[in-house]
Amino acid sequence: MTRRIRIAHLSCGSEYSGIQKEIQNAVEAVNAEIVYPEVDTDAIKDAVREWGLEVASPDLQLMIARAKSIVEGGFPVDAVFITTCFRCAEGAITRSELRRYIHERANLPVISYSFTERTTAETLLTRMEALVTTALRRTLLAREKQTGLTAGIDSGSTTTKAVIMRDNEIIGVGWVDTTEVLKSAELAYTTALTMAGVDKSEIQALGTTGYGRLLVGETMKAELVQEELTVNSKGAVYLAEKQKGPATVIDIGGMDNKAISVIDGIPGSFTMGGICAGASGRFLDMTARRLGVDISELGPLASQGDHTRLTMNSYCIVFGTQSLVNALSLGATKEDVASAACYSVAEQVFDQQLQELEIVEPVIMVGGTSLISGLVEAMQDLLGATVIVPRYSQYIGAVGSALLASGFVE
C-alpha cells in the first residue's frame, strides 16, 4: 500500500459553502489526507505585504501566508489544493496567482478549483486522482517509450477507444460508440486485438482511463487504472514527440473539456469544464447532423466557410443550434454554418478555460474533436499559436494508458 500523501488545502469559503465534506471524501478516496500549513498569527500581515497582493478578505490573507509557509519549506506537503468560491473576483485572482507561485517556487503539484454549493466529491475526484498521481508516480510518469505488448482502453462518455502497442509501435486500434460501458469496452478491445493479430492472453499489461475506467479496469483486471488528465498529458506529448519541456494539451471531449499545462509530460495545472454542452464535441455532432453531413466531413466543410458571416447569439447548445438553423433559413451556406459552429466551440473553450492557463507552445490538440480541422483552425486563430494534431490523436487516452501500463511489464 502506498503511503498517505499530504495535500495542503488552501481555501477561504469551502466550509461555509457546505462542501468541505465533499472535499474530504474525494481526498479520502485517493488515500490522501488534508493538512493545513502552520503559520504564525503575527506573520500573516507580513506575509501578505511581502507577497504583494492586497486582498481585503482575511481568509485570503491567511491562504497567502499558508502558501508562503509551504514555499519557504516550513511545512512539508506533497501537493496543494487551492479552492475559492466561484464568481468571486478577489478569490479568483488570489487562487490563480497562488497556484502559479507554488508551482514555480516549490515544484509541487497544484490544483485549483472554484466551487459552488453544488460541487460534489465526484467532480473533485478526477482532480484529486491526478494530483495524487503526479505527487506519487513520478517514476511511472517519466516513462518515454512503450515496451513489450500492452493495451490501453479509454472508456469515454461518447466513444470507447482501444489500442494495442508493441515495442513503441501502435499495432491495433478500436473505436466504438459508448453504449453499455463494459460491452463497448469489450468490443473496442476485440477490434484492436483482431487488427493487431494478437490474442488477449498475450497482452502483458492493460491500462484503462476515461469515465468508465474503474468499472472496465476492475472487470478486465487492468494493471493501471488512471484518470484522463495524467494519461492524456502523457499520451499527447508522446504522440507529438514533445516529451521534454513545457506543452499545452487541449482536449475538447463529448462531455467535458480539458486544458492542461504540461511540463515534461506531467500535468502542472489544468482546467476541466463540463458545464455547457455548447462548448463540447456534442454540439459539433449535432451541427453535422443538422447539416446532413458525417462528422468527419464537418471539419473540411468549416475550413471552406467564414464564421464572421453568421451571428451566433448564444453559446448554449439549444439556442446555438437555433442560431445555426435560423442562419440556414436565411440563406447562409453550409460551409459558413460549419465554420461558425467550430468557432463557437473554440471561442467558448478559449474564453472560459484557457484564460486560466498559461498557454505555452507546443499546443497539442487531442481527442476525437481534434480530427475536425475547422475546430483546430479556429483554435489556432484564437490562440495565435500553431496547434499540433499528432497521428492517432483520437486514441489519446488509450495510447497514454498502453504507454504507462508498460511500466508494469517485467
Next chain:
Amino acid sequence: MVSDDITKMVVLADSSPILPSELALRAYELSTDAIVKETCFGLIVTGSEKAVNETIKELRRLDPSGIFVKDRGFPPGDSRRCRAVRGGGPRPGFHQLERESGILPSISYGLETIDEPLDAKAQKKREKLKIGRFIEIIEEQSKEDVNG
C-alpha cells in the same frame, strides 16, 4: 455530553497577575458540575448553563478586569476542532483569538480606569492638514533641499 450543555472560554489578559494554573485551581475548588480544561489562554468550561455561569462568576472575582469570557461553539476535545486530527495548523478562529489576546492588557487597563477622566491630549484626534499649512511645508522643504 448532554445536548443542552454549553461551553465558554475564559481568557486571561497577559497583564493579569493571575496564572492559568491558579485560575484552574480555583475552578476545581468550586463545587459546580462544570468540567474545566486548562489551555494556554486560560480555561475552557463546559456543563449546564447554570453551572458554567456560576463557575465563571466566581472566576471573574479573581481579577475582574483581567479575565475575559466568550462562548465557544464546540465542546473541548471535539475532533472537528482538534488540532491533532486536523493535521497541521490551527483553525482560523485560533488566529483571531491570538490577535485579540494581544490587546487584552489595553482593554483591561481601559476597564480599570473607566471612571477616571480621559487625558485630553490622548483624546485629540488626528486632524486633516489644512491646505495653507501644507503649502507652507512644501515651501519650507524645497528651501531646505535647495540649501542642502
Next chain:
Amino acid sequence: MVKILVYPSNSLILSDLVTRFGHEPLTLMRVIRQKIKEVGIDSPPINVTPEDPKKGLKYAAVDVPSGVRGRMALLDPLIEEAEAAIIVHEADYSFGCMGCARTNELVKYIIRNKDIPRLELTYPTCDDEAREFVRKIRDFCESLTRKAEVLA
C-alpha cells in the same frame, strides 16, 4: 437586557464587554453550538451543508459566491434577533466566519438598514484608544439599559 449583535460576531472582547455591561451579546459561537448539535447531519467541521448557501439567498442573489451566502445563513438568526448592534471596524484579524470581506460589507450594510440603536467604532491599538473604546461601549450599553427601563 437587550440583545446586541456584535460584529465581528466571534469577538472575545465584544462578547465580554457586552455581557459585563449587562446585555446579551448575539454571537456566532451560539449559532455554531446549535449547528453542530443538529442530529443526522454529518458535514464537518461546522455542519454547514449545501442547504445553507441556499438559505443565504434571503440576503444575496444566486450570482453571489456560495461562501458569502453560507456565511449569511449562519448570521441570519443574529440579524433577525438583534435589538441593537455594535460594529467594530478595522478588525483585520477576523478569520473564518468573518474571513470574507464581501460578507462583512453586506452584514454591516444590513445592520445599518435595520432600525435599531447602533454603535460603530474602531478597534483600539493602544491604551488610550482602549480606554475610549471601553467607555463608548459602556455608555452605549447604559443608554440601552435606560431606554429599556423607560419602555418597561
